[in-house]
Structure formats: C-alpha cells, structure tokens
Amino acid sequence: MATSLPDRSLVRAWLASLPGSSFQILFPALDKVLFEETIETAYHDRHPLLHPDVLSARACLWATLAVVALLRKSGRFSSLVSREMCAERAQYFVELYIDHDHSPNDIHFVQACFLLHKYRIAIGQYETASYMLSTAHSGVERLNGHLHHAMEHGSNVEPSLLERRRNHLRKLFWLCYTHVQDLVLPSDLRTRSVTQKPDLRDPDRHLGHDVFxxxxxxxxxxxxxxxxxxxxxxxxxxxxxxxxxxxxxxxxxxxxxxxxxxxxxxxxxxxxxxxxxxxxxxxxxxxxxxxxxxxxxxxxxxxxxxxxxxxxxxxxxxxxxxxxxxxxxxxxxxxxxxxxxxxxxxxxxxxxxxxxxxxxxxxxxxxxxxxxPIAMVKQDTFWRATMYPIVAAMPLFLDILIHPHDGRREEDIDLILSASEVVEKLRKQCVTEYENRHIEQTSEFLRELVRHAYGAVVAG
Structure with a gap:
C-alpha cells in the first residue's frame, strides 16, 4: 500500500549510522535534529492520514529514503526497499498535499520537493525535476526563507528549535537558488516561480566549505x-x-x-x-x-x-x-x-x-x-555526467571546424571521443529505459561531433 511505512527501527538505524559531518554532506537539505521531528510526525497515529503535517512528513521521509536507496550500494536497507518505489510514494504524498489545497507552508513539504528534484535529476527526468524545484522554491518564499535574518546567538551557542528551523529554512533557500542557476545557465530551463526579490546577503553562513x-x-x-x-x-x-x-x-x-x-x-x-x-x-x-x-x-x-x-x-x-x-x-x-x-x-x-x-x-x-580513473566523476549522475562533457566538447568542435589544420586537432578530437566513452560507461548503471535512451542520445551526439571533426580535418 502507498500509505504503509518501512519499519521505524530500520529508518532510525540508518540515521544513526551516519556521523554528523557525512550527513551534512550527503543530505544538505535535511537537518539531523529536525529530521527526528519528521520521523515522529510521519509515524504518529494521532492525526488522520490526510492531515497536512502527516502528508508532508511522509512525503519528506519517502523522498529521503529514495535518495538513500539511490546512494546505498549495500546493507540491509538497500536490499529491502526499491529506490523508485520510495520516489513514487514520496510523489504520491506530495500530490495528496497539493490536491487537498494545502499551501506549501511546511518545511517538510519543501524538503520533500527538493529531495525529489535531486532524485529526478539523478535519473535524467529533467522536466519533473524542474517542476519539483520550482515547487520547493516557491514554498521557501512562502515561508520567508528568501529573507535574511540576523543570528540570535553566536555560532558556538546551541540554537533554539525555532532558530534552528529558521536557519535551516534559509539554507533550503540557498540550495534552491543555486540549483535554479544550475538549470537556467546551460539549458535555459525556466524554474523560477518566486515573485519577490530575494535577499542575497549571507551565502557563506549556510553553505560554506567547512564541512569538507x-x-x-x-x-x-x-x-x-x-x-x-x-x-x-x-x-x-x-x-x-x-x-x-x-x-x-x-x-x-x-x-x-x-x-x-x-x-x-x-x-x-x-x-x-x-x-x-x-x-x-x-x-x-x-x-x-x-x-x-x-x-x-x-x-x-x-x-x-x-x-x-x-x-x-x-x-x-x-x-x-x-x-x-x-x-x-x-x-x-x-x-x-x-x-x-x-x-x-x-x-x-x-x-x-x-x-x-x-x-x-x-x-x-x-x-x-x-x-x-576517478569513479565518482566517470559515473556521476546523469545531469552532470552528460552536461560537463557536452559543454566542454562544443568549443573544441567549433574551433576544429574553423581551424582544421591547427597542431592540436588530433588531441582535441581524442578528447571529444573520450567524452563519448565516459558517457557510454554510464549504461551499466541505467535502471530505467528513460536513462538508457538519454545516455544513448548523448553518446551518439558526441560521436557525431567526432565524425564531423574528422571530416573537417580531412577536407581542410
């Protein structure tokens, strides 16, 4: 059933297995303390199923588990749950939340949409990913996450639950903002649904490099x-x-x-x-x-x-x-x-x-x-794995057409060819036909660049 939940002890065991630093790196859209609240709400039977708090908490929980299943390659958790099943259930609760006319004014709902965006990007479903990012971004705005606020205490003081929630909401704003730019620049995909100008004063406070x-x-x-x-x-x-x-x-x-x-x-x-x-x-x-x-x-x-x-x-x-x-x-x-x-x-x-x-x-x-031989680069998720080589290959290809007798043409053609081989290696990880078709089209496009580049050199 779509409304059933995995064993609660399994979820808690997974959460306990990640140290704080690795949790921040793998799941920047979640706060480990606040996620405990999400679990409590998702499993609480005091509220009816269609209560907005329950819907948003379960959407967030299932979206988190979808990402966990995508990233885990071993362990009891990955053997018990399917990543796509988790994603479908998260989407189910997101749609229930929206269908019942609940305004996206819940931080669990925003987190669920953002995590589904990351998951859909990872498997190449860009239109759905763009929609989920737009929904998360507008939800952040309704919660005033686009507005800067001063810290009540110094960074060494444990924040109150209210301040922690407000700080995390601001972090969610920066995550949404940076991902909107990732989509708009290379593809001109319009994901912006915000209607108010955001305050951009505090980027280092929420997404710095310290955790790395x-x-x-x-x-x-x-x-x-x-x-x-x-x-x-x-x-x-x-x-x-x-x-x-x-x-x-x-x-x-x-x-x-x-x-x-x-x-x-x-x-x-x-x-x-x-x-x-x-x-x-x-x-x-x-x-x-x-x-x-x-x-x-x-x-x-x-x-x-x-x-x-x-x-x-x-x-x-x-x-x-x-x-x-x-x-x-x-x-x-x-x-x-x-x-x-x-x-x-x-x-x-x-x-x-x-x-x-x-x-x-x-x-x-x-x-x-x-x-x-860097595995995490060669087999990176689909958006980046295909975008980096295409963006890099196009200037080289254009320059080959203009200057076919330049001394570096052989090296440049070999580099474009290697890009197609990098993309082709992703086939081993394809789970859906959509992923496989996307990788095939990208690889074929890069090979076509190589064929035309060779032709330009020979004809020149």
Missing part, C-alpha cells in the same frame, strides 16, 4: 564509505552559493535575450568583469580545495587530506572550468551585430583570441579530468 575541511580523524569510516555508491555522490553535494550568484549574473549579462543585442565593446566589458569575479571567487576558496587554472595531460586532482575534501575539489574544479567556458565562449559573437563582413578593431580581435584560448583550455581541462 574536517580533520582526518573525523572522516567517514571505512564501513560507511564501502556501503555508499560514491560514483553517484558528486551531484548530490551542496553547491557553492557564490557560484550560484555568478551563474545568474553570467546568464543575465551574456545569454539573456537582451544580452544578445549588445555591441561588441559592451560584450567585452561584461566578459572581463565576469572573468575577474570568477577569479576572485577562485582565490577565495581555501587552498586545499582551490581549483587549478588548468589540468594538464599529466596532471589531475591530487588526493588531499580527506575523502570529502577530495570530492569537493573535483566538484569545484569541474564547476570552475564550466563557468570559464560559459564566460568566454560569447566572444564568437563579436561582429555579429555589425554584419558578416565587419573587420574587428585590433583590440577586439586580440581580446577575442585570448578568450577563445581560455575557453578551449577550460574545455580540454574538463575532458582530461573526466577521462581520469
């Missing part, structure tokens, strides 16, 4: 590491809110409809401004996590002192090159507003080549990193 800089003694124990499918974890890590702010600015200044009409000099000013802001962000990252300017053929991400900091380093390195590519690729539009035969001024011509070189090197760095 734990001491080795506080690291995940071997048993936990062995039972979690780390190859799927990268896309579940909390994003960097400063990158979310920058992604929104990149879209508005370079890719929005109005940005497509600006003159070349203004476009150059915007590119330089955004490049400076990205570099400021990179230098502000703690040295152990800081992205490198490029990844050479003999270089990769070195293992730093903990597994969690290593994961964060890989995530930030990919995100850094992703944004370098998006910031500098628009120089290809120079001259577009003046006509086909426009001769660019020397300054613009020089700036264009400089930006093209940066975007190409960022693309090469991404593809070099993806083809290294």
């Amino acid at each position: 800089l734990q001491l080795p003694g506080e690291n995940f124990d071997i048993e936990i590491m062995g039972s979690i499918a780390w190859e799927r974890i990268l896309s579940f890590l909390p994003g960097d809110p400063h990158l979310g702010l920058l992604k929104e600015k990149v879209y508005e200044l370079l890719y929005s409809p109005s940005a497509l009409e600006i003159i070349d000099s203004e476009l150059l000013i915007r590119i330089r401004q955004l490049d400076d802001e990205l570099e400021d962000w990179r230098l502000a990252i703690p040295p152990v996590l800081r992205p490198k300017l490029s990844i050479t053929p003999v270089q990769g991400i070195l293992w730093n002192h903990t597994f969690s900091s290593y994961l964060r380093s890989v995530q930030l390195q990919l995100e850094y090159h992703f944004l370098v590519t998006f910031i500098h690729t628009p120089v290809r539009r120079f001259g577009a507003t003046q006509g086909q035969h426009t001769v660019l001024p020397e300054e613009l011509h020089s700036a264009m080549h400089s930006s093209i070189d940066l975007s190409l090197e960022a693309s090469r760095s991404t593809l070099r990193l993806l083809r290294e």
Whole structure:
C-alpha cells in the first residue's frame, strides 16, 4: 500500500549510522535534529492520514529514503526497499498535499520537493525535476526563507528549535537558488516561480566549505564509505552559493535575450568583469580545495587530506572550468551585430583570441579530468555526467571546424571521443529505459561531433 511505512527501527538505524559531518554532506537539505521531528510526525497515529503535517512528513521521509536507496550500494536497507518505489510514494504524498489545497507552508513539504528534484535529476527526468524545484522554491518564499535574518546567538551557542528551523529554512533557500542557476545557465530551463526579490546577503553562513575541511580523524569510516555508491555522490553535494550568484549574473549579462543585442565593446566589458569575479571567487576558496587554472595531460586532482575534501575539489574544479567556458565562449559573437563582413578593431580581435584560448583550455581541462580513473566523476549522475562533457566538447568542435589544420586537432578530437566513452560507461548503471535512451542520445551526439571533426580535418 502507498500509505504503509518501512519499519521505524530500520529508518532510525540508518540515521544513526551516519556521523554528523557525512550527513551534512550527503543530505544538505535535511537537518539531523529536525529530521527526528519528521520521523515522529510521519509515524504518529494521532492525526488522520490526510492531515497536512502527516502528508508532508511522509512525503519528506519517502523522498529521503529514495535518495538513500539511490546512494546505498549495500546493507540491509538497500536490499529491502526499491529506490523508485520510495520516489513514487514520496510523489504520491506530495500530490495528496497539493490536491487537498494545502499551501506549501511546511518545511517538510519543501524538503520533500527538493529531495525529489535531486532524485529526478539523478535519473535524467529533467522536466519533473524542474517542476519539483520550482515547487520547493516557491514554498521557501512562502515561508520567508528568501529573507535574511540576523543570528540570535553566536555560532558556538546551541540554537533554539525555532532558530534552528529558521536557519535551516534559509539554507533550503540557498540550495534552491543555486540549483535554479544550475538549470537556467546551460539549458535555459525556466524554474523560477518566486515573485519577490530575494535577499542575497549571507551565502557563506549556510553553505560554506567547512564541512569538507574536517580533520582526518573525523572522516567517514571505512564501513560507511564501502556501503555508499560514491560514483553517484558528486551531484548530490551542496553547491557553492557564490557560484550560484555568478551563474545568474553570467546568464543575465551574456545569454539573456537582451544580452544578445549588445555591441561588441559592451560584450567585452561584461566578459572581463565576469572573468575577474570568477577569479576572485577562485582565490577565495581555501587552498586545499582551490581549483587549478588548468589540468594538464599529466596532471589531475591530487588526493588531499580527506575523502570529502577530495570530492569537493573535483566538484569545484569541474564547476570552475564550466563557468570559464560559459564566460568566454560569447566572444564568437563579436561582429555579429555589425554584419558578416565587419573587420574587428585590433583590440577586439586580440581580446577575442585570448578568450577563445581560455575557453578551449577550460574545455580540454574538463575532458582530461573526466577521462581520469576517478569513479565518482566517470559515473556521476546523469545531469552532470552528460552536461560537463557536452559543454566542454562544443568549443573544441567549433574551433576544429574553423581551424582544421591547427597542431592540436588530433588531441582535441581524442578528447571529444573520450567524452563519448565516459558517457557510454554510464549504461551499466541505467535502471530505467528513460536513462538508457538519454545516455544513448548523448553518446551518439558526441560521436557525431567526432565524425564531423574528422571530416573537417580531412577536407581542410
């Protein structure tokens, strides 16, 4: 039955098995103390089934279990529950909540929608994922999570339950905000349903890097590491809110409809401004996590002192090159507003080549990193696993068409080919036909780029 729940002791055993630091990394949308409330409400028989508190708590519980089942590769829990069954039951309770005209003014409901968004993204169901993110984002707004509030006590003082709930709601806002930017920038998927301007003053307070800089003694124990499918974890890590702010600015200044009409000099000013802001962000990252300017053929991400900091380093390195590519690729539009035969001024011509070189090197760095023997990158969840190589491959492919006799063409074609091989490896993890079809289409698209690139070199 859709209304039944798993054994309560099993849920509590799973919750107790995760230390606080690993819980924050794996489930940033949950607060371990507040989740105890969720469990109590979900299993409480004092309220009728259709009571809004029960519906939202059960939706949150099942959405959490869906993610657990996705990430766990061993253990009693993963052998007893199906990830898709958990997701379907979470969706069932979310829809019941909405159908009974309950306004999304419940933090359990917001968490359920956000976790379902992450789950659906992980298996490639982007339209459903976008809808769930939009619902979570609007729910955060109704609860005033988009508004900044001062802390009542210092960070060393245990917060009251009310303050903990308010702080966690603000964290949920930043999670929703950063994920909206992740969808809008590469795909122009419109997930924004907020109607009020958010307050963006406190990004470091709720989604900083501290949890990834734990001491080795506080690291995940071997048993936990062995039972979690780390190859799927990268896309579940909390994003960097400063990158979310920058992604929104990149879209508005370079890719929005109005940005497509600006003159070349203004476009150059915007590119330089955004490049400076990205570099400021990179230098502000703690040295152990800081992205490198490029990844050479003999270089990769070195293992730093903990597994969690290593994961964060890989995530930030990919995100850094992703944004370098998006910031500098628009120089290809120079001259577009003046006509086909426009001769660019020397300054613009020089700036264009400089930006093209940066975007190409960022693309090469991404593809070099993806083809290294890093399991959690090669077998990452579908949104990132397919988006990173496609975004990286396109500037290289375009440059091959324009300059087929450049000395690096063989290396660039090999890198694009390796991207298709990275994506193809994901087939082993496909569970649904939707996943398999998506991977097949992405891999075929990259192989088609390779065929046309070879053709351009031969014909040139």
